[in-house]
Amino acid sequence: MSVTKEAAGAVTVLRIGNGPVNALSVGNGFVTEIGDAFAAAEADQDCAAIVIAGEGRMFCGGADIGDFDGDPASLDTLRNMQLGVENSGKPVIMAIHGVALGGGLELAMAGHYRIAQAGTKLGMPEVTLGLLPGGGGTQRLPRLTGAAAALDMMLSGKPVSAERALEIGLVDKVVEGDVVAAALALAAEALPPVRPSGALPVPADKAEAVEAARAKLRPGALSQAPARIVDCVAALSDDLASGLAVEARLFGELMASEASRGLRHVFFGERKVARIPGLSSDVRPRPIARVGVVGGGLMGTGITIALLNAGLSVTMVELREEALAKAGATIAKTIQRDVDKGRIAQDKADARLAAFTPAGSLDALGDVDLVIEAVFEDIGVKEEVFTALDRITKPEAILASNTSTLDLDAIAAFVSDPSRVVGLHFFSPANIMRLLEVVRGKATAPEVLVTAMDFAKRIGKVGVVAGVCDGFIGNRIFEEYLRQAWFLLEEGALPQQVDAAMEAWGMAMGPCRTMDLAGQDIGWAVRKRRAVEQPDRPYSGVIDRICEMGRFGQKTGKGIYLYPDGRTAEPDPEIDRLIIEYSAEIGLERRTISDEEIVSRCVLAMVNEGAHIVGEGIAYRPVDVDMIYLYGYGFPRERGGPMFHADVIGLPAVLESIRTYAAGRHGWAWEPAPLLVDLAARGETFEILNA
Ligand code: 3HC
Secondary structure: OEEEEEEEOOEEEEEEEEOEOOOEOOOOOHHHHHHHHHHHHHHOOOOOEEEEEEOOOOOEOOEOHHHHHOOHHHHHHHHHHHHHHHOOOOOEEEEEOOEEEOHHHHHHHHOOEEEEEOOOEEEOHHHHHOOOOOOOHHHHHHHHHOHHHHHHHHHHOOOEEHHHHHHOOOOOEEEOOOHHHHHHHHHHOOOOOOOOHHHOOOOOOHHHHHHHHHHOOOOOOOOOHHHHHHHHHHOOOOOHHHHHHHHHHHHHHHHOOHHHHHHHHHHHHHHHOOOOOOOOOOOOOOOOOEEEEEOOOHHHHHHHHHHHHOOOEEEEEOOOHHHHHHHHHHHHHHHHHHHHOOOOOHHHHHHHHHOEEEEOOHHHHOOOOEEEEOOOOOHHHHHHHHHHHHHHOOOOOEEEEOOOOOOHHHHHOOOOOHHHEEEEEEOOOOOOOOEEEEEEOOOOOHHHHHHHHHHHHHOOOEEEEEEOOOOOOHHHHHHHHHHHHHHHHHHOOOHHHHHHHHHHHOOOOOHHHHHHHHOHHHHHHHHHHHHHHOOOOOOOOHHHHHHHOOOOEHHHOEOOOEOOOOOOOEOOHHHHHHHHHHHHHOOOOOOOOOHHHHHHHHHHHHHHHHHHHHHOOOOOOHHHHHHHHHHHOOOOHHHOOHHHHHHHHOHHHHHHHHHHHHOOOOHHHHOOOHHHHHHHHOOOOHHHHHO
């Protein structure tokens, strides 16, 4: 951390440097150091103007998110430092390069002139953290850009380009090349009188923009940040101080909210899961340029599209000629759709397609760096493929299986060097879903694991490492979630109630709709397998009845719901009747089930299984479970993930509920995880295991 000072004639250049993103940390004294350096420059008789620039890759990535777990008043240090800059009698020029986000952009706005290097991104991402710009942003940005443009930036959280920033009045100039040199050149010109952003008049479009933004607020949203941002803009008046006071108060409220705590957990969680505990930083990823995908089904096709979109060359091997042609056509159509929708240019699409090679034999994979197998889930078929790959591929090529149900170690045993085998479990549709479970077999080499995680990042996925067990992390937990959902149906709930309760709680989709979308036949196959493997852990048979009718969900036009237009789920009275009759048949008197019970049982089933999984070492940390649920299963980001949510409830209370369920019907499904029991007894949280 440093603030370096250089004198360039009568201009003082202050360069702020604090770690990778120059975060404005109050906690480590960095903000105070900036304030002190600024005050010294101002007091310096020889200094006529001040330039503030960022050290390293960027101007500033914002306030330090790590500070927000503390006292909201600590942010006053940041606000006062910015006021000091704004109220300076000397012209202050902000020389912005790379990135100016959140508190970083707020610092820039406290200056009197802003010059941005072309290519710089300027934004207000606080809303994505369940916060509002709390360093004067809600009061200064609308004054500079007008209320509509400011609300757009603050509510979307999306950054704008330097060129757009110039257009809306956020910056005064955009330059190519050295931005500090440009700032010095500007300082050498006769500058117009100092014009603090906070002294600009309230924008004329305030009332109209506030009304329009309010009308678009989502009722029932878990995060109150969008509504409070609009409140702050509504509070704009000629009295800057009163607007800033409203902003500071609302910021403090949001900072303490569950939604912001959850979203901040996600911010750090996404980065934490990329780190593999116990691995030396000497273990470097291998370069991956050419990839082979084996299998041209739905999964293989989705994976191929994801890889082509990331700029990789892909050879797809599919032995069935017709299936290969179909996969090729789907790939071309999907990529072309991105052009039609204006997402990419035609030449980019052409380049992506040119990087695709269809092949009818595994022999085409002799020079690839990585193979991803996505063939039928049958160990005999996997044996054939991996035995052939062992022979055909380069010895240093990584061999990955997309299996979701088979034992990765058994698959690795088909290869003479099992250390090059890893699991890459994509989620369907693989070109859309962000999650990638990276499965570490018992022989997987550290370098192979690191390469797989690096590869995940490269193709835009959130990679999370899982150990080998049936269902890995995601599906193993999902099974317990569904078990409760189906029990709830036979005990008295109807599908539409279960789904509505879970969706109101924040899940992207309730369990009934999810399985209708995934295909009820998939769950049916699992249940049939489990009936043999785990006869002492029965499922409700109610969904089997629906499957027996050939109703597999959206793809068959009917599942738990009806799909008259092929997409929209409509409750079906016939299914309601079937469920009610099923309860009678198994001798259960149906009871009224509250939405609270639905949510509690479904969510705590996830938590308990998640705790088993962490305790067994299948997941490295609770945060790995959280990220899997956010990116693969539609868990609400604002709740941070199941394990974070359990911390919010408090582990003793979680355990107490689980014990109550354990004493009830199908209590065997609620064996409390030893890790949960231990942490609750010690008054600890899952969070301590994330460090
Ligand atoms: N506070 C604390 N740490 C931060 C941070 C921040 N604002 N921004 C990034 N970091 C940390 C990351 O956690 C990561 O740490 P790690 O190496 O220990 O994992 C490290 O900096 C590097 O971050 P990235 O890996 O994300 O680096 P990239 O180069 O890929 O991206 C970035 C840089 C675009 C700045 C990206 O980090 C980012 O989007 N950061 C968050 C920006 C943000 O939300 N700013 C607003 C903060 S809230 C605020 O300012 C409130 C104010 O209004 C009062």
